[in-house]
Amino acid sequence: MSIEAGNTLMVEGEARVSIISGRVDVFGLIAERETFSIDKFKALPFYVLENADIEIEGGKAWLIEGRTIPDEWIKAVEEIKNMEKPVKVAVIGGIDAGKSGFITFLTNNLLEKYKRVFVIDADVGQSDIGPPTTIGLGVAEEKVAALGDIPLYDAVFVGSTSPYGIFHRCVSAISTLKDLAEKLGAESIILNTTGWVVDPGGRELKISKIQAFKPSTVIGLGEKGELEHLLKFFEKQFRVLRLPPAAYARRRSRDDRRAIRKFTYAKWFENSKEIEISFTNIASAYSFIFSGSKFSVNELKLYSKIIGAKVLYGESCPEVYVFVVEDNSKVKIDRIATKKALFLTPSFFKHLLVGISSREKMFEGLGIITDIDFQEWNMKILTNVPCERAENIQFGYIKVDPKTFEEEKRIERWSF
DSSP states (O other), rough: OOOOOOEEEEEEEEEEEEEEEEEEEEEEESSOOOOEEEOOOOOEEEEEEEEEEEEEEEEEEEEEEEEEEEEHHHHHHHHHHHHSSEEEEEEEEEEESOOHHHHHHHHHTTTOSOOOOEEEOOOSSSSSSSSSEEEEEEEEEEEOOSSGGEEEEEEESSSSSSOTTHHHHHHHHHHHHHHHHTTTTEEEEEEEESSSOOHHHHHHHHHHHHHOOOOSSEEEESTTTTHHHHHHHHHHSSSSEEEEOOTTTTOOOOHHHHHHHHHHHHHTTTTTTEEHHHGGGOSSSSSSSSEEEOOOHHHHHHHHHHHHHHOOOOOOOOEEEEEESOOGGGGSEEEEEEEEEEEOOOOTTTTTTEEEEEOSOOOOEEEEEEEETTTTTEEEESSSOOOGGGGGGEEEEEEEETTTTOOOEEOOOOOO
């Protein structure tokens, strides 16, 4: 396509866009003779600065007269650039408000003043910087076309694609990553949040996140009045800028979001292989199993008689007894003395998503349990993390098919 200056070419992926001639602006990244890859369900605006010839392969494209970035965004970014350091900006907005686009635009502009820009992506379900189930810290040292192009420095695995029920972990992760960024000498930090901004849960989560982050500025992206239930409170403590949402943000359905996660899982498991991990590597912070006192061989035989099913493994925790049995359909009881008993089978753990960490990194990568052996005291995990780096394993609450990378089911918290 030959496009005159002053127009915007919108391209939705999966697509490949090559700038043959001319100059374009992508969220503040000025490009000449460059090629861009756009993932499925994502879109990029190419604002033509000088008459350009652009080649598009795949995807969907259309022209828009003028620039798609609102004037209010441009003014706000200039204002933020002129603020005293450290610059800490928190961005809130509903689903599909254009938060990722705004943060990309802000990041690119801040890079004109700072050598590095740190971005905390706290959208556990639709994270751009880290994989689903994590809150990631990215460090940008050069301008990017999309938020997902910022390299991941480290992350906190929270184990779920929804913050519901794990508010404390999400808030703690933001605080931890903020501290890490500051330790690394950050002069500018941006916080991206989920689109959950309504009902009591959304209110509480946003307020807790913002107060833990302690921003110099809060950006509210939304239609007039849409975020006032939050911004009225924030402006008593922080500088607040109310901005319109992106004019051409792609609206995603729940099925779209699930498909995006499948695509993202697949990317994070590229070049993965099966490794064998001892149970001693399991960091059981948010599950009962492997956190209590292990039963002896004689105790397992005794409990097998009491329960009515062969017990492969068992332990006593302060709250419950945990048993792994061959067949839980044969279990005769649900309590032992004053404690509730949890009964699991080895199949319960298969395809469970796990987070892998080491002494150096809070997050080395994701893994999927493919097999587990309570006799040999080990399990097999599909991952691209080298075996020597897999020092700690933490269970998540989602099962993912290791071949198709589709989410299979969610596991109830504290059910194991």
